[in-house]
Amino acid sequence: MKPHFGKIISELRSSIGQKFIYTDNEKLEAYNFDGTDLRYWPDIVVEPENRGQVSQLMKIATKYRIPVIPRGAGTGVTGGALPVKGGIVLSLLRMNKILSIDEINMTAFVEPGVINLDLHHAVSEKGLYYPPDPASYDTSTIGGNIAEDAGGPHCFKYGTTRDYILGLEIVLSDGTIMNTGVQTRKGVVGYDLTNLIVGSEGTLAIVTKAILRLIPLPARTITLLAFFSDIQTLAGDACFQNDALDVLLAESSEKRENLWAVRRKFRDLIKERSQFKFSEDVTVPIRQIPQLIEGARKIAAKHEFQNYNYGHLGDGNVHVNFTHHHKDETIVRRSESVVRELFELTVKLGGTISGEHGIGITKMNFLEIELSKKSIELQKKIKQVFDPLNILNPFKIFPPE
Numbered sequence: 455m456k457p458h459f460g461k462i463i464s465e466l467r468s469s470i471g472q473k474f475i476y477t478d479n480e481k482l483e484a485y486n487f488d489g490t491d492l493r494y495w496p497d498i499v500v501e502p503e504n505r506g507q508v509s510q511l512m513k514i515a516t517k518y519r520i521p522v523i524p525r526g527a528g529t530g531v532t533g534g535a536l537p538v539k540g541g542i543v544l545s546l547l548r549m550n551k552i553l554s555i556d557e558i559n560m561t562a563f564v565e566p567g568v569i570n571l572d573l574h575h576a577v578s579e580k581g582l583y584y585p586p587d588p589a590s591y592d593t594s595t596i597g598g599n600i601a602e603d604a605g606g607p608h609c610f611k612y613g614t615t616r617d618y619i620l621g622l623e624i625v626l627s628d629g630t631i632m633n634t635g636v637q638t639r640k641g642v643v644g645y646d647l648t649n650l651i652v653g654s655e656g657t658l659a660i661v662t663k664a665i666l667r668l669i670p671l672p673a674r675t676i677t678l679l680a681f682f683s684d685i686q687t688l689a690g691d692a693c694f695q696n697d698a699l700d701v702l703l704a705e706s707s708e709k710r711e712n713l714w715a716v717r718r719k720f721r722d723l724i725k726e727r728s729q730f731k732f733s734e735d736v737t738v739p740i741r742q743i744p745q746l747i748e749g750a751r752k753i754a755a756k757h758e759f760q761n762y763n764y765g766h767l768g769d770g771n772v773h774v775n776f777t778h779h780h781k782d783e784t785i786v787r788r789s790e791s792v793v794r795e796l797f798e799l800t801v802k803l804g805g806t807i808s809g810e811h812g813i814g815i816t817k818m819n820f821l822e823i824e825l826s827k828k829s830i831e832l833q834k835k836i837k838q839v840f841d842p843l844n845i846l847n848p849f850k851i852f853p854p855e
């Protein structure tokens with residue numbers, strides 16, 4: 455433990471409560487990873503159960519200028535929840551209450567540690583529906599989904615997490631608790647701080663409560679599996695009746711679940727077949743998907759990697775996977791050129807380097823491929839306004855100067 459931490463720990467214990475503060479190895483290890491293969495150890499773990507404790511934590515962190523890294527389930531795949539230079543990991547998993555579900559207003563008030571799937575079950579019992587459904591929906595939290603603006607298969611039709619957040623309760627870096635947004639479907643008072651926090655990867659504020667927009671539960675769900683001869687046909691004006699080689703209909707909820715279970719396994723199946731795998735969630739206008747896939751194949755061939763693509767084609771969001779049967783320093787270095795070339799192609803096609811996984815630490819060196827200098831400068835100023843001491847999830851999104 456760093457020498458000056460003794461004082462910080464005793465202050466945390468006396469103001470937040472002994473049982474919410476951890477420094478033992480077992481606990482620190484449980485928070486040193488996320489959905490990447492990277493490992494960074496925190497110095498302290500805090501697991502609060504209410505916003506007052508989060509606020510106290512930030513006041514102490516401000517006093518000692520110590521980094522605080524908000525964390526949900528740790529399924530993020532760009533390193534957003536990793537304590538890259540140590541500090542305090544703030545786990546929001548204990549704040550996991552669904553506070554209310556209002557059938558008339560069609561809203562839910564939830565704490566950030568609620569698991570996405572638990573929310574789905576709770577609202578569907580009342581005939582309501584919360585569409586955002588990342589493939590990690592049985593583990594990832596609403597707080598993490600908000601911080602990453604997570605999407606999933608249903609987002610093609612219904613939109614991403616952002617489209618279902620009406621308002622937030624947040625704790626700022628100095629410990630101030632404040633509300634953003636509205637409880638209503640409409641609201642245009644002042645700047646849209648809610649939308650600024652959504653997708654900000656825990657770098658601007660800590661979400662301690664969310665007001666979610668719900669919609670009526672769809673009366674019927676039809677799930678089809680269609681086969682096309684090539685991606686060009688699919689990305690064009692594909693007509694199931696005329697262009698699909700075959701179409702399978704999931705005739706029961708069990709069969710539907712089986713289809714989706716196969717889809718959710720893609721990631722692991724690709725990983726199992728190689729020593730080294732990396733993937734990017736680039737997104738292009740749907741008409742450009744064939745060019746993106748063709749380009750990805752060429753990049754893979756040029757650098758001697760294998761390439762597998764799947765994703766949310768209706769959103770233009772392709773999970774471009776590259777694998778190698780071997781992993782060493784040269785291959786890892788070569789993978790950086792692969793990623794850079796893929797991102798350059800994506801932006802050239804009018805796309806974005808991240809459709810849903812965020813920038814975190816794994817993509818920050820590529821930020822300038824998509825954003826202008828002016829845009830990065832402006833965004834850094836926004837970060838400074840929210841977090842002048844740079845203690846809230848620092849060293850994320852923007853590359854070090």
Ligand SMILES: Cc1cc2nc3c(=O)[nH]c(=O)nc-3n(C[C@H](O)[C@H](O)[C@H](O)COP(=O)(O)OP(=O)(O)OC[C@H]3O[C@@H](n4cnc5c(N)ncnc54)[C@H](O)[C@@H]3O)c2cc1C
Nearest residue numbers: 526527528529530534588589590595597598601605656661
């Ligand atoms: C198998 C698998 C499948 C996945 N599929 C998808 C998918 O289909 N779509 C998709 O979008 N993503 C997907 N992901 C990525 C990941 O699940 C999402 O980014 C998810 O939203 C992260 O939620 P989490 O609770 O695990 O957050 P964490 O990983 O713990 O944190 C992610 C980021 O959110 C911040 N954060 C967490 N909670 C808060 C809070 N309360 N306030 C402020 N900041 C906070 C953290 O600081 C960090 O920057 C997948 C990941 C895995 C491992």
